[in-house]
Amino acid sequence: MNAAEHSPRRNTVADMEELVSMPKVELHAHLNGSVRDSTLLELARVLGDEGIIVFSDVEHVIMKDDRSLHEVFKLFDLIHILTTDHKTVTRITKEVVEDFAYENVVYLELRTTPKKNDSKGMSKRSYMEAVMEGLRAVTVVDVDFALQTSDTRTSMKGLPINDTCHGARRKKIYVRLLLSIDRRETTEAAMETVKLALEMRDLGVVGIDLSGNPIVGEWNTFLPALKFAQEQGLCITLHCGEVPNHQEIQMMLDFLPKRIGHACCFREEDWKKLKSSKIPVSGERNCFS
Numbered sequence: 001m002n003a004a005e006h007s008p009r010r011n012t013v014a015d016m017e018e019l020v021s022m023p024k025v026e027l028h029a030h031l032n033g034s035v036r037d038s039t040l041l042e043l044a045r046v047l048g049d050e051g052i053i054v055f056s057d058v059e060h061v062i063m064k065d066d067r068s069l070h071e072v073f074k075l076f077d078l079i080h081i082l083t084t085d086h087k088t089v090t091r092i093t094k095e096v097v098e099d100f101a102y103e104n105v106v107y108l109e110l111r112t113t114p115k116k117n118d119s120k121g122m123s124k125r126s127y128m129e130a131v132m133e134g135l136r137a138v139t140v141v142d143v144d145f146a147l148q149t150s151d152t153r154t155s156m157k158g159l160p161i162n163d164t165c166h167g168a169r170r171k172k173i174y175v176r177l178l179l180s181i182d183r184r185e186t187t188e189a190a191m192e193t194v195k196l197a198l199e200m201r202d203l204g205v206v207g208i209d210l211s212g213n214p215i216v217g218e219w220n221t222f223l224p225a226l227k228f229a230q231e232q233g234l235c236i237t238l239h240c241g242e243v244p245n246h247q248e249i250q251m252m253l254d255f256l257p258k259r260i261g262h263a264c265c266f267r268e269e270d271w272k273k274l275k276s277s278k279i280p281v282s283g284e285r286n287c288f289s
């Protein structure tokens with residue numbers, strides 16, 4: 001046996017092509033966390049030219065590879081400066097869906113935080129309308145984003161991933177939306193997001209996500225809105241255990257969300273509770289220092 005046979009198998013270009021070609025589901029994508037670097041750089045250049053930011057200061061922040069948790073949320077603040085106007089929200093939504101479709105994601109749950117920004121004449125509702133506009137603007141693939149029935153589990157069964165159009169096969173991507181509550185928000189703002197989600201149910205909004213910097217905010221602030229959402233039948237997913245906050249982890253698991261994300265700072269008793277409650281974990285289990 002030669003050395004090559006002993007060494008771990010390396011991913012080849014062919015392996016990558018095979019992985020890309022496989023149909024996939026994506027259950028943990030944040031809209032503003034999925035923006036192309038090239039788009040961010042282009043937007044930063046424009047704001048740089050307008051004297052709103054200093055391009056050279058932000059370029060390396062965008063292109064940096066390894067980030068601490070603190071740096072991740074600093075980057076999101078920067079991304080939000082670059083993307084939060086209606087036109088750009090529409091553009092990034094279109095691009096993000098096209099990018100996932102290119103990677104053969106056939107079912108995409110896209111989560112995003114509806115944002116109110118008075119200086120741009122933006123309300124949470126108009127932010128979401130811009131997102132919907134982005135879904136309608138996708139041309140390279142067919143996008144199914146409106147719910148046919150109120151029961152997603154039934155309506156998603158056996159869905160085709162290719163449609164025939166004028167004799168040619170067209171790719172299809174099913175997109176469902178989760179509205180995120182940012183941990184910096186108030187109880188009232190969280191409730192506004194839940195009410196918006198309920199109004200947008202027929203447009204493919206299936207649930208509510210609690211996310212944002214895990215060292216900011218208190219679970220009790222969001223509980224009334226999350227309880228209301230749960231009572232109304234919206235699916236709830238929580239960013240849980242991204243930092244070691246054991247009291248909060250236990251309270252979140254007791255809430256019985258449909259899913260949690262991260263779970264990287266769980267203790268043995270948290271795992272036990274997670275397993276006995278049969279709560280799935282979606283998304284990255286990255287641990288930041």
Ligand SMILES: CNc1ncnc2c1ncn2[C@@H]1O[C@H](COP(=O)(O)O)[C@@H](O)[C@H]1O
Binds near residue numbers: 112214242
């Ligand atoms: C790294 N782990 C994470 N932990 C917690 N929240 C995260 C996150 N990654 C992203 N977000 C949440 O998603 C927002 C960006 O997308 P949207 O503006 O909503 O589209 C961030 O501001 C943060 O609130």
